[in-house]
Amino acid sequence: xxxxxxxxxxxxxxxxxxxxxxxxxxxxxxxxxxxxxxxxxxxxxxxxxxxxxxxxxxxxxxxxxxxxxxxxxxxxxxxxxxxxxxxxxxxxxxxxxxxxxxxxxxxxxxx
Amino acid sequence: xxxxxxxxxxxxxxxxxxxxxxxxxxxxxxxxxxxxxxxxxxxxxxxxxxxxxxxxxxxxxxxxxxxxxxxxxxxxxxxxxxxxxxxxxxxxxxxxxxxxxxxxxxxxxx
Numbered sequence: 001x002x003x004x005x006x007x008x009x010x011x012x013x014x015x016x017x018x019x020x021x022x023x024x025x026x027x028x029x030x031x032x033x034x035x036x037x038x039x040x041x042x043x044x045x046x047x048x049x050x051x052x053x054x055x056x057x058x059x060x061x062x063x064x065x066x067x068x069x070x071x072x073x074x075x076x077x078x079x080x081x082x083x084x085x086x087x088x089x090x091x092x093x094x095x096x097x098x099x100x101x102x103x104x105x106x107x108x109x110x111x
Numbered sequence: 112x113x114x115x116x117x118x119x120x121x122x123x124x125x126x127x128x129x130x131x132x133x134x135x136x137x138x139x140x141x142x143x144x145x146x147x148x149x150x151x152x153x154x155x156x157x158x159x160x161x162x163x164x165x166x167x168x169x170x171x172x173x174x175x176x177x178x179x180x181x182x183x184x185x186x187x188x189x190x191x192x193x194x195x196x197x198x199x200x201x202x203x204x205x206x207x208x209x210x211x212x213x214x215x216x217x218x219x220x221x
Contacts, residue, residue, distance in 0.1 A: 041214060050207060090154055101157070
């Protein structure tokens with residue numbers, strides 16, 4: 001059983017398009033996160049949600065809109081994609097702000 | 112100053128060597144600390160949490176010095192499979208804001 005899953009694994013799209021990435025965790029965790037890992041491999045937090053409420057929004061452009069329909073899901077919608085959005089996006093979850101478990105990542109390429 | 116700073120890599124060591132990684136953090140109110148490892152093109156995976164009293168898990172030992180705002184990871188008897196990037200991680204913002212260091216790359220050679 002996959003603890004934290006993301007779909008799709010790869011996403012290739014053109015500038016200006018809108019796309020979504022989905023994340024699900026079956027660990028019963030109460031907190032979920034989105035991270036961006038750029039070409040220099042630096043991993044940076046974008047959002048964190050606790051019990052479906054947005055807790056952290058790290059100066060991410062408002063083209064990025066997370067949605068948490070329930071505690072087990074955290075989706076990321078991106079409008080008007082730009083070249084600089086190309087990166088690997090990781091979803092993660094944790095219980096009570098402790099150790100985080102990561103999904104396999106979504107490799108987004110914007111052309 | 113970066114919020115979390117790690118030793119620049121890469122570290123190239125022979126099998127069986129002992130290697131130490133250091134990390135400093137800038138926010139004295141940071142609440143929890145971790146080491147993760149990340150293999151090429153894979154997700155980060157938790158290696159161990161770091162406690163003030165220090166903790167050990169097999170060949171791995173982690174230490175936290177809150178006064179100096181310093182975290183360390185010691186790997187003894189390095190294996191080829193230890194080759195990866197090691198990420199120092201600090202939780203701020205009530206524990207919800209996770210800051211990753213840039214990572215230290217380790218290559219263990221036969």
